[in-house]
Amino acid sequence: MNNTDQIQTNKYPFAEELITDIEGNIKKVVMDFQEYLRLLEALEDEGLILAMKEVESETPLNFDQALAELEKE
Known part of the structure; x- marks a missing residue:
């Protein structure tokens, strides 16, 4: 180097x-492999935060409502 x-x-x-x-x-x-794993975890955390922000204004569904929505697809 x-x-x-x-x-x-x-x-x-x-x-x-x-x-x-x-x-x-x-x-x-x-x-370093441990740093690589930390980086992956940070990226996954960021992705989760972005996904949560995307749906934060939506009304939560109960289990039966969620199943009904899945059956529509």
Whole structure:
């Protein structure tokens, strides 16, 4: 890894190493597996929050109503 790669990894919080092509374009990122799992969990959490916000104005259904809605599809 050259000095440019070390400087660039500071821009990417989870990156331990950047693998570049001969033109210097980043092609791959090496990261700690536990950090990778934390990143995945954060993305899933964000997706859940966005999904919850999308339906927050909807009226909740009880179990029978939910089944009836599913049967319509």
